[in-house]
Amino acid sequence: DTAVSQTPKYLVTQMGNDKSIKCEQNLGHDTMYWYKQDSKKFLKIMFSYNNKELIINETVPNRFSPKSPDKAHLNLHINSLELGDSAVYFCASESVEEKLFFGSGTQLSVL
Amino acid sequence: AQSVAQPEDQVNVAEGNPLTVKCTYSVSGNPYLFWYVQYPNRGLQFLLKYITGDNLVKGSYGFEAEFNKSQTSFHLKKPSALVSDSALYFCAAIPSNDYKLSFGAGTTVTVRA
Numbered sequence: 175d176t177a178v179s180q181t182p183k184y185l186v187t188q189m190g191n192d193k194s195i196k197c198e199q200n201l202g203h204d205t206m207y208w209y210k211q212d213s214k215k216f217l218k219i220m221f222s223y224n225n226k227e228l229i230i231n232e233t234v235p236n237r238f239s240p241k242s243p244d245k246a247h248l249n250l251h252i253n254s255l256e257l258g259d260s261a262v263y264f265c266a267s268e269s270v271e272e273k274l275f276f277g278s279g280t281q282l283s284v285l
Numbered sequence: 286a287q288s289v290a291q292p293e294d295q296v297n298v299a300e301g302n303p304l305t306v307k308c309t310y311s312v313s314g315n316p317y318l319f320w321y322v323q324y325p326n327r328g329l330q331f332l333l334k335y336i337t338g339d340n341l342v343k344g345s346y347g348f349e350a351e352f353n354k355s356q357t358s359f360h361l362k363k364p365s366a367l368v369s370d371s372a373l374y375f376c377a378a379i380p381s382n383d384y385k386l387s388f389g390a391g392t393t394v395t396v397r398a
Contacts, residue, residue, distance in 0.1 A: 178328075185392035206387040215373055217325075225373070230385060264328055270378060272317060 177201050180265045180277035186256055188285055195250045197265030203275075204256045205229075205268040206239060206248040210261050211279070217264075223248050252282075260284045289378050290311070291389035297340040299397055304366040305390045308359045308376030318359040319386070320350055329375065335359060346370070366396045 180197040187193055199206060208220040222230035222280075223242045238255045250261060265277040288311045298304050310316055320332040333344025340352045350361045359376060376389040 177323070192368075215391045215393075217329075217375065218392070219385065222385075271318075271334075272386075273331050273362075274319065274321070276330070278328040279326075 178265060178267055178275050178277040179265075180280055182277055182280060183278065184281050184283075186283045186285065189257060191255050192251070192253045193255060193282070194252070195263055195265075195282075197248050197277055199251070199265075199267040199275070200244055201267055201269070201275060202246075203267040203269055204245055206242070206245075206270065207274070208248065208250050208283075209264040209266060209276075211264060212261050221248075221250075221267045255282075255284045257284050289376050289387050289389040291374075291376055291392045293392050294390075295393045295395065295398065297395045298366050298377065300368050301365050302397070303372065304361075304394065306361040306365040306374050306376075306394060310359060310378045312375075312378050312380040312387070313328060314380055314382050317379040318350075319379075320348070320359075320361050321375045321377060321388075322346075323373040323375065323391075325372070328372065332361070332374075348390055366394075368396050368398050370394060371379050371396045 204225045207222045210218050217254045220234050222241045225245045226242045239251045241249045260277045260283050262281050264279050266274045290309045298348050317334040321329040323329045333342050333351045335342045343349045373391050375391050377386050379386050
């Protein structure tokens with residue numbers, strides 16, 4: 175069983191569209207994250223939720239809205255997509271030992 | 286400001302030779318330190334971590350890392366590199382007074398046969 179799964183793996187869309195990326199973890203962790211990896215492979219934290227509550231919100235445009243319906247899920251909704259949003263987005267969950275388990279990533283291409 | 290630095294964008298070694306990937310940190314207190322590896326088109330995988338105790342930490346796939354408080358470094362090492370170790374390696378740190386993990390910019394390791 176995949177510990178952290180995110181869908182879709184690839185997402186190609188037009189500028190201005192609204193899209194969502196889903197993430198689920200079956201590890202029983204309380205804390206989940208969204209990271210953005212840019213074209214230079216630089217990893218930047220976007221959001222963190224602990225047991226459905228937002229605890230980290232980095233300087234991300236408010237077009238990005240995370241949603242955590244329960245502690246096993248952390249979805250990312252993006253409104254009015256822009257060219258600069260093209261990147262790989264990684265979901266992760268965190269163990270009590272602060273070890274991160276990452277999903278395989280969603281490559282978003284905005285045309 | 287808290288930061289993690291990986292001074293080398295790329296490291297190239299021959300198979301069988303020792304591999305070192307450098308990392309220095311600038312965080313307050315006694316940080317928790319991590320190494321993650323990203324294989325092509327894959328998510329990141331945990332390699333090892335240092336919290337306290339022995340300065341030499343052993344991790345997955347034969348990797349180890351040495352914590353050096355005086356030099357604020359946490360270099361990743363492997364005595365004998367394999368071609369399959371070719372990947373992107375990230376150092377990361379959590380300050381003791383925070384919960385936010387900061388990643389270095391990553392080092393691409395290429396091991397040639």
